[in-house]
Amino acid sequence: MSTEGDYDCIVIGAGVQGSFSAYELAKRGRRTLLLEQFVLPHSRGSSHGQTRIIRKAYDQDYYTVMMDESYRLWSQLEEEAGVKLYRQTGLLVMGPENGTYQVIKNTLQRNGVPMVILQPEEFSKHIPHVNLADGDVALVDITAGVLYADRALRAVQGQFQKLGGIITDGQKVTDIRPGDLVTVMTSGGVYRAKNLVVTAGCWTNTLLSYIGLQLPLQVLKINVYYWKEKDPGCYSLQNRFPCFLQIECPEAEHHIYGLPSNEYPGLMKVCYHMGSETKPDERDRQMDKSDGDILKRYLTRCFPGLVPEPAVVESCLYTVTPDEHFVLDCHPVHNNIVIGAGFSGHGFKFGPLIGKLLCELSLGEVPSYDLSPFRIRRFQEHSKSAL
Numbered sequence: 303m304s305t306e307g308d309y310d311c312i313v314i315g316a317g318v319q320g321s322f323s324a325y326e327l328a329k330r331g332r333r334t335l336l337l338e339q340f341v342l343p344h345s346r347g348s349s350h351g352q353t354r355i356i357r358k359a360y361d362q363d364y365y366t367v368m369m370d371e372s373y374r375l376w377s378q379l380e381e382e383a384g385v386k387l388y389r390q391t392g393l394l395v396m397g398p399e400n401g402t403y404q405v406i407k408n409t410l411q412r413n414g415v416p417m418v419i420l421q422p423e424e425f426s427k428h429i430p431h432v433n434l435a436d437g438d439v440a441l442v443d444i445t446a447g448v449l450y451a452d453r454a455l456r457a458v459q460g461q462f463q464k465l466g467g468i469i470t471d472g473q474k475v476t477d478i479r480p481g482d483l484v485t486v487m488t489s490g491g492v493y494r495a496k497n498l499v500v501t502a503g504c505w506t507n508t509l510l511s512y513i514g515l516q517l518p519l520q521v522l523k524i525n526v527y528y529w530k531e532k533d534p535g536c537y538s539l540q541n542r543f544p545c546f547l548q549i550e551c552p553e554a555e556h557h558i559y560g561l562p563s564n565e566y567p568g569l570m571k572v573c574y575h576m577g578s579e580t581k582p583d584e585r586d587r588q589m590d591k592s593d594g595d596i597l598k599r600y601l602t603r604c605f606p607g608l609v610p611e612p613a614v615v616e617s618c619l620y621t622v623t624p625d626e627h628f629v630l631d632c633h634p635v636h637n638n639i640v641i642g643a644g645f646s647g648h649g650f651k652f653g654p655l656i657g658k659l660l661c662e663l664s665l666g667e668v669p670s671y672d673l674s675p676f677r678i679r680r681f682q683e684h685s686k687s688a689l
């Protein structure tokens with residue numbers, strides 16, 4: 303095994319969060335190595351696929367506020383890389399008036415986010431081919447839209463390399479030795495750096511086990527369903543159909559969300575915001591498709607223009623914390639090791655900002671936002687203390 307060199311910073315994991323962290327560090331002049339276990343690009347983690355929803359509609363003010371800057375950073379990357387990464391579509395939020403819907407509406411109003419409230423009697427004029435459930439109300443978060451996920455990863459990794467950053471893929475990290483200089487062992491070499499950022503998605507706890515820490519993270523396999531339009535294009539991006547979020551409907555305990563048909567013409571992506579537990583290296587041994595039945599019942603009732611049988615099913619992984627808030631923090635003992643984890647199925651849109659925040663933590667700077675909702679110590683009772 304060879305010693306492959308010394309860096310200012312090593313980032314483990316080239317998903318969206320690690321790629322943006324590495325890019326921010328390189329922008330700040332740090333010699334940075336981005337290590338990835340699989341040959342890039344790959345579809346084994348959480349950041350693959352063509353599309354993700356970007357929105358400001360949240361039930362906590364701090365996410366809505368953070369999204370302001372995240373949108374700006376996305377558009378900066380679009381300009382720098384000369385690619386289009388965001389397409390505005392709006393997000394249709396539907397749900398019973400009292401409950402999460404109202405909380406989201408209040409957050410949008412408090413933060414001055416442009417939105418349209420759709421009166422039930424005019425709903426079908428604005429949103430054809432959707433049946434608003436009895437008792438449900440609806441609004442549109444105008445700022446929301448689609449992020450081109452795969453393209454975004456290529457763009458940020460490309461910009462990182464242009465800044466002199468090094469990506470080493472196909473090398474799995476097999477051990478980490480903390481210290482003033484952190485040593486990282488991989489299947490192909492030994493690397494040292496003053497700072498380490500761990501952004502390993504659903505493999506986070508395997509990496510943290512090398513440095514005496516475990517977090518309460520649950521790995522879920524998410525079935526990514528595409529449904530055929532009966533009338534091709536009726537829910538398409540070209541026909542200005544929005545993304546949607548269905549809250550608290552009778553068919554489902556958790557949210558249902560969808561994106562206009564685009565990446566696979568004639569097929570609309572509609573998924574359940576919940577999955578079944580799996581192991582990251584044995585993802586497809588988890589075969590549970592009961593979410594598909596929930597979606598079939600919901601689509602039959604509310605999206606009559608879709609054939610209620612999935613046409614294509616892909617897979618992706620969520621890494622979920624007990625409160626579904628992220629982990630953005632330093633290791634409790636080794637403060638030159640920074641952890642970004644537990645993005646709980648809603649972290650992609652924050653990628654550029656997460657990169658900036660993990661970079662700030664890594665450089666010992668005061669982070670631009672209050673990170674108390676994202677601290678490790680909130681799990682105190684769950685986590686084994688560091689060795």
Ligand SMILES: Cc1cc2nc3c(=O)[nH]c(=O)nc-3n(C[C@H](O)[C@H](O)[C@H](O)COP(=O)(O)OP(=O)(O)OC[C@H]3O[C@@H](n4cnc5c(N)ncnc54)[C@H](O)[C@@H]3O)c2cc1C
Pocket residue numbers: 314315316317318319320337338339340346347348349350353354355356473474475476501502503504505506509524525526573617618619620642643645646647648649650651652
């Ligand atoms: C179906 C689905 C839909 C989603 N929809 C949305 C959405 O609409 N909007 C939104 O904002 N978010 C969404 N998300 C969430 C978002 O995609 C994730 O929060 C985000 O991709 C997490 O990125 P990550 O970098 O933390 O993890 P990953 O992308 O999994 O990256 C971690 C990387 O670390 C590497 N790694 C792990 N262990 C090692 C090791 N030992 N050595 C080297 N490398 C290692 C892995 O191979 C992987 O590449 C969705 C997620 C899924 C699954």
